[in-house]
Amino acid sequence: MIAKQVLEERLELFLRKAREANIRVTPQRLAIYRVVAASEDHPGVEEIHKKLHRNFPTLSLDTVYRTLRLLEDLGFVNAVGPRRETLRYDANTKRHHHFTCLRCGLIRDFEDARLSALKIPAQTRVLGQPQDLRVEVLGVCNACLKKNPKKK
């Protein structure tokens, strides 16, 4: 779980920006955003839907999909996760980096001062107008190593 204060800040920002964008803040939207904003492990659609079932027994899967697409378009979340796997979401839109397990799909944030300080390389200006830089480290997580240490 994320620090309570970080969550509060995210929710506050969400409410403010959502009103500015003339988006209705429905209970469903707020709840869906809250799950992503409170999570540390980049949850997927089914997972979010399941987690909300207790409080919203009639919440439709389509609403979860629609809402997450909306949140993405508005810049509140980013879609992450390896190709070939289902969509996962990240409410941390500040520059940070990911460790992704090639076996089980686990995604964890990590911080690194040198990476965070990286300037966007000048070469990319030849290709267009760069906006963001992301670093991803691929590997095998501890849990998967424990299960099967040898397999390369």
Added chain:
Amino acid sequence: MIAKQVLEERLELFLRKAREANIRVTPQRLAIYRVVAASEDHPGVEEIHKKLHRNFPTLSLDTVYRTLRLLEDLGFVNAVGPRRETLRYDANTKRHHHFTCLRCGLIRDFEDARLSALKIPAQTRVLGQPQDLRVEVLGVCNACLKKNPKKK
């Protein structure tokens, strides 16, 4: 198009490694790998299939999918491309980096000495056994800027 010599090297390596791995080098497999290895723009499955239709009129889409998955498992290609879009493939398995257009999905390689020299951050060892590091720059490509410069 890639430099002819680079292509030759890739094909040679492919033939050698494929035999080592006891994989039959069928005309279809070689042709599919050749298209990816010769391309600079990270082609998708349909594109590869279409390009081969002249020489392999009966080549099935499933064979293209199956072969690319095989090539990926064997480490000859990587699956790339933004979430939400179809699979694209990259035969360059050396460390290099991508500029991706958020509007049209264009993916171009770029080199950067500082990025290539990056060591994998030590923090990631807490999470598991890191193997690879990738950098992706997101932005808007020149063609898209020309079409609609203002839209942010």
Added chain:
DNA sequence: TCCTAAATAGTAATGATTACCAAGTAGGAA
């Protein structure tokens, strides 16, 4: 409280990817 555009729930449709299987083929043994 009332009104209306916007949002939701439930379900159907879509489309990329994967699975299946009969027929074909590569490559080794005799």
Added chain:
DNA sequence: TTCCTACTTGGTAATCATTACTATTTAGGA
């Protein structure tokens, strides 16, 4: 060369994540 067998392919069906549709409900302002 011929034969054998396991592997591969083509054609097509199935799957499954995601998106579209529509009648009904609701947020939010007058």
